[in-house]
Amino acid sequence: MGCRRLAQQKRSPVGSSEDGTVPTITGELIAGHAYVLTETKAPDGYALITESLHFTVGRKGRAASVTAGTELPDGYTIGGDKTAGTIALTAVDQPIELTLKKVNEDGDVLVGAEFTLSGRFADGATQQILTTGADGTVALPLIIGGERYVLEETKAPEGYVLPAERYTFTVGVDGVIRVQQNPLAALLPGDKTFSLSQDGLTITVVNEREPVVAITGSDVTSVGFIGFGLLLIGATIAMQRRTRMAQVAGNGKPARGRHRR
Incomplete structure (x- = not known):
């Protein structure tokens, strides 16, 4: 042969x-x-x-x-x-294609969220700045299999709270995200800010809405009583000032003048 x-x-x-x-x-x-x-x-x-x-x-x-x-x-x-x-x-070989998705608590997509992704990238860079588009997603570019990355949100959409947590993950050589021992689990146990899709290709970040302070009827009544009380105090002070001025004028020396006999 x-x-x-x-x-x-x-x-x-x-x-x-x-x-x-x-x-x-x-x-x-x-x-x-x-x-x-x-x-x-x-x-x-x-x-x-x-x-x-x-x-x-x-x-x-x-x-x-x-x-x-x-x-x-x-x-x-x-x-x-x-x-x-x-x-x-x-x-x-197929390029590693990973996606970041931004939504609110109701699952609605959020536009304009900004992130910093740190690690080692295929072009030699060590950091990428990412912004979610009209569909609430952005690609994670130039990812290297076997490397560890840190994702941090730096600017939340208007009206939403900026998460304090950072998302740390490793990408397998097969281009799939690995988190701890289970690629299907969220990074932080019990935390719902970050989650990973079942195929390990999409990270979803949830933003909570900023709290809104509502004024109820009882709050309005309380504010009304406080305002009325301040008004009474102001009126009392003003009356006391007028009384003191009148007393000073009454105790003063009479003006000199000619008296007719």
Whole structure:
């Protein structure tokens, strides 16, 4: 049995790396043998293909197929050139796509909430400033699998209370958010400010409305009594001042004048 050349392409969904070429790994395989291909590290910003590809090279070494009893995992394709005797395995990594959603206690979306997301990002930055759009959501950009991030709301929509808590989470290599040991649990036990969707791809933040002070009828009556009491005190002080002035005038010396006999 002869050896056949393997060309394993590693590319993003757009089909090329930063310099416009498709990264390719080449090697030689033995005809009739079975192999297992496993991705061990994805590029920053992309999710790891967690399933391995099991394939077998044909006896003539001119083609390969998925090993019997296994399936072709998402992200992989098998091709090649039978004439040239080459086999091509292509792995396509998907970008990590996570979403932040902002709502009120009734589930209505909130526009214009501002957040700071801190951690390590695919472009080398360590912080991202995020603002929710018209649908109350904003994408969490350039996330790296295996990294830890801290989310903090810095500006609440008008009429809502700014949460004091911060949300700390880790993103798995598969691009799914992990919180403690359970990716479906809220970060803070008993706290309803932050929650995570069942698929681990969306963080929801709830804002409470600012408290409104209502003046009831009894409050108005109390205010009325207080105002009336202050009015009486003011009137009493004014009367006392007039009385004192009149006394001073009465005790003064009489004016001098000519008296007729």
